[in-house]
Amino acid sequence: MDGQARAAQEALYRALDETVSRLYAEGRLADALKAVEDAAPRIPSRRADTAHLAACLLTLTGRAEDALAALRTALDDGAWWSPAILVDDDDLADVRDLEGFAPLLRESTARHATATGVPLPPVVRRPQGAPRGVLVVLHGADQDAALAAEQWAAAVEAGFVLVAVDSSQRSTPLYRSWPDIGVGIRDITAALAELDEADASLPLLAAGFSAGGRVALLWALSDVSDVAVRPSGFLAVGPALTPAHLDEARRVRAAQGAVRGRMLVGEQDDEVTPEVYDAHAVLVDAGADVTLETIPGLGHDFPADFGRRLPGLLETLLVARPRLAGC
Template identity: 45%
Template sequence: MREERARYETVADEITEAYLRGDHTEGVALARAAMPDLPAWRADLAHLAACLLALGGRPEEAYEELRAAFAAGAWWHRRILLEDDDLADLAGIEGFADFVRESQARADAAADTTRPPLLRRPEGEPHGLLVTLHGAGEEAEDAATEWAAALDAGCVLLAVDSSQRNTPTYRSWPDPEVAARDIATAVAGLDAADRDLPLVTGGFSAGARPAMRWALAGSPGTPVGFVAVAPAVFPTDLDPALVRAGADRGVPGVILLGEKDDDVGEGAQATYESLRQAGLACRLDVVPGLGHTYPDDFDVRLRIALSSLARN
């Protein structure tokens, strides 16, 4: 599945490049050509094609692209169909409102199907618990792989899947309440001994946002700190009351951010500064030359971060 996703991401990058060049026809052709070999990503590819068709002045064809994918089993959460500016011209097409409702019904049914978190245990007696949340478009398996150095640090590792999906393959954490529920359910499934271990919350990109909220809120469990990698967060995403509560408890945090992360860099930097101003013991590590991804030496950085948070 990870290999297929890597292939999809390569194609999606090529489509995005065509989008940015304004070459809508080329982007649509790339999306359609990839569909037979990437059936699991039919919804995502159809969405990209529909956006390009609509931008190219062909909204009716964009709608038909979505309907064809829907007939093949695809679906989209309503926010994708209604809040994407590229699809705005579809709103006036006859039948589109009904189509959105039908698609949302599939999305709701899929949301009722949750997957158990992935649990990994270190060799020997554990002395910590790291719960990590994947980035947008990723899964718990990705987080378990990227954060595996926690096992070498003697931590139990729990990787949680978000139940929130925009398409069959695109998971993220847009609704804070649903994210909190997913986290609470995953933690409740641990045995008592694991729940009593010193808890660190971790997350990448969109997953770092609920990980930070969780650590600041102080429950479920009693987090002793957080590790946020390339956090997709702005100061307005963190309730001031939560920030004050975290500061009052002395909750520390480590933020890892790429020097060239144009995706989230501005918001992450501003959030770090606001947390520091609120009195939170937060550290920002900027990695030279890094974009929106994990640093090559993340294993080392994670072990150091977990060690420093455990000493707090």
């Protein structure tokens, strides 16, 4: 599949996901199921994801046997899901009681174990002139490095080497996120190893959206003994962060003032608020140089003028601090 076809299918899937989420919230399950069944044939790249959506909706409308059959057919077509999706999703509770579920779970789990945890080469974009720094950008859940490179492209024009990292943690063939911070930092470290040797002397910053924003922040606040390389600042857009993510070691690191951070949160972002405000308060109480700006009218997304904002935000984070963990 070429890039244009892949992008077209992703656009269809995003639109479907939004439609299903809205109909689900409104209790219109039959309409949501019809939307999935109509769109799925046009999105073969998302076979696992559309099968999961259909299975959930079939189960909730009293058709657990059909739901299991939908998952089995997708599995036979090469799809797979992480064990957590099949075991922990409340919408599939009735499916788990069926006789054919256990073998499906075993086969899917085996495929997941083989496919996940494999780092991909980063997407690297370089400025035309001499670079001023390196910006590592981390995608949100169910996104990828290619999209992140587009979202943060203004950093390249501002003189940064842009390194967009794919998470190796997958729930389906295309659904990537960052549930394990240790694995996430390993992926970042592997991506940075792909850069030129000269880049090692440049200031290093971290950035990310949603789950990626959380990992960028936690990486910046990691203990020196836990990481090979660490950024001197971070920028997080809509970070999926709660106080529980900030353990005592990271609070101590924040109190040392060795990291600067900037957070942008949408006024209407009910996916991360109010918890992200509580987490920010924890950082501020610890004495961290971390600011949070609320963007009026914005949901869980980037500000419309993000490309204009980004160079100035990065400028505030460019501080003369060593990037190596042992320094």
